Amino acid sequence: xxxxxxxxxxxxxxxxxxxxxxxxxxxxxxxxxxxxxxxxxxxxxxxxxxxxxxxxxxxxxxxxxxxxxxxxxxxxxxxxxxxxxxxxxxxxxxxxxxxxxxxxxxxxxxxxxxxxxxxxxxxxxxxxxxxxxxxxxxxxxxxxxxxxxxxxxxxxxxxxxxxxxxxxxxxxxxxxxxxxxxxxxxxxxxxxx
Numbered sequence: 001x002x003x004x005x006x007x008x009x010x011x012x013x014x015x016x017x018x019x020x021x022x023x024x025x026x027x028x029x030x031x032x033x034x035x036x037x038x039x040x041x042x043x044x045x046x047x048x049x050x051x052x053x054x055x056x057x058x059x060x061x062x063x064x065x066x067x068x069x070x071x072x073x074x075x076x077x078x079x080x081x082x083x084x085x086x087x088x089x090x091x092x093x094x095x096x097x098x099x100x101x102x103x104x105x106x107x108x109x110x111x112x113x114x115x116x117x118x119x120x121x122x123x124x125x126x127x128x129x130x131x132x133x134x135x136x137x138x139x140x141x142x143x144x145x146x147x148x149x150x151x152x153x154x155x156x157x158x159x160x161x162x163x164x165x166x167x168x169x170x171x172x173x174x175x176x177x178x179x180x181x182x183x184x185x186x187x188x189x190x191x192x193x
Contacts, residue, residue, distance in 0.1 A: 010037065010044035014055055020046065035063050094160070102153060109149075 011023040012034065022029045037044050038060070046055045068075060075083075086095040 008043055010042055012044055012046045012059075013049040014046055014059070015049045020059075021049070031059070031063055031066065034059055038063070091161075098153075098157060102150075105149060 012029070013021045013023060015021060020029050020031070020034065021027070022033070034044075034046070044056070046059045047053065048055055067073075083095075083099075086092050089095075
């Protein structure tokens with residue numbers, strides 16, 4: 001990390017007593033305050049006060065856990081189970097990248113809609129309630145756009161998976177694996193364990 005980036009980041013120290021100290025305001029803050037920094041697009045880093053280990057991801061995960069526990073969760077139990085299954089899996093890195101890109105596309109769509117609505121109304125009078133009403137009208141269009149994108153994304157992901165399987169078979173051609181013939185395909189009648 002270069003010094004210019006370090007100076008631009010807001011430093012929050014986490015002490016052994018689990019308290020968070022904001023060095024910019026010289027005060028202790030709560031997880032709710034850190035959430036507000038995220039919402040305000042503040043750039044910050046959370047470090048262990050003793051070891052200087054970067055704890056930012058851990059703190060962000062704590063905020064997500066609180067958000068998921070309170071109110072209306074974003075992830076279903078099934079979705080969380082699927083995500084957990086990818087940890088330690090050969091596709092873990094690809095899945096992380098896939099999810100990150102999909103979230104970015106969603107953010108881009110949201111930003112485009114906000115940009116397109118700017119000329120329609122006075123931004124200062126556009127309250128959260130009005131935004132909710134606007135989105136309820138736009139929901140069918142938004143769902144259609146997202147459904148189309150998800151179908152394309154799913155198709156692309158399946159193609160990538162098939163290509164990886166094909167490449168893996170080509171790499172292992174000629175290896176004497178049980179149940180595989182010389183061209184990397186399963187031999188007829190071979191038993192699977």
